[in-house]
Amino acid sequence: MFPARIGDLEAFSFSQEDHDALRRDRLGKIFGYNARPYRTALTVYLMDKSRSASVEEEFKGAESGIMAAHPGAKVAMRNVAQIVLAGQPAPGQLGLYLWTKDGQDTGSVLWIGESPSRIVKVRLSFVRPKPEDQAAAAMQYAMNALGDAAKHICEPASSGVSDAPKKPSPSEAS
Numbered sequence: 229m230f231p232a233r234i235g236d237l238e239a240f241s242f243s244q245e246d247h248d249a250l251r252r253d254r255l256g257k258i259f260g261y262n263a264r265p266y267r268t269a270l271t272v273y274l275m276d277k278s279r280s281a282s283v284e285e286e287f288k289g290a291e292s293g294i295m296a297a298h299p300g301a302k303v304a305m306r307n308v309a310q311i312v313l314a315g316q317p318a319p320g321q322l323g324l325y326l327w328t329k330d331g332q333d334t335g336s337v338l339w340i341g342e343s344p345s346r347i348v349k350v351r352l353s354f355v356r357p358k359p360e361d362q363a364a365a366a367m368q369y370a371m372n373a374l375g376d377a378a379k380h381i382c383e384p385a386s387s388g389v390s391d392a393p394k395k396p397s398p399s400e401a402s
Contacts, residue, residue, distance in 0.1 A: 237261035
C-alpha cells in the first residue's frame with residue numbers, strides 16, 4: 229500500500245509496540261516517512277471509524293496534543309480542506325502550527341479527514357529556515373509531500389492495510 233519511497237520521502241519503521249497500540253486502540257495502522265529537505269517527517273495514521281471520534285473531535289484532540297507537546301506553539305492557520313486520497317476527494321480539517329525550540333523554527337501540518345471506512349490523520353513536521361523565502365519554500369515542500377503521500381492512502385478491498393511499506397521494484401530502487 230505505501231511504497232518504500234515517495235519522491236524524497238523515505239519510509240521508516242515504527243516499533244512493534246507503536247503498531248500494537250494503534251491496532252489495539254483504534255484497529256489502526258501507522259506509516260512514517262522522512263526526507264532530508266527541511267528535515268521533513270510525515271506520519272500517516274489509518275484508524276477504524278467504529279473506534280474513532282468524528283473528524284472534528286479527532287482534530288481537536290490532535291491539535292491539543294501538538295500545542296501541549298510544543299510550548300509556545302501558535303496556530304498559524306486552521307481551515308476545512310479537501311485532499312485527494314488515492315484518487316478520491318476527501319474532506320477534512322487542516323491546521324498549521326509554528327513554534328521555535330532551541331533557536332530552531334519549526335512548522336507542523338495536521339490534516340484529518342475520512343475515507344469510506346477510516347479516519348485518516350496525517351501529521352507532517354519540518355524545519356523553517358530563517359529567511360522568509362526559504363521558510364516559504366519549506367512550507368511549499370511540506371504541502372507537496374502531504375499531497376504526494378495522500379496519493380498512496382487507499383481503501384484495501386478486503387485484505388486490510390499492510391503493516392510495512394512495500395519493497396521497491398528493481399526499477400524503483402535505482
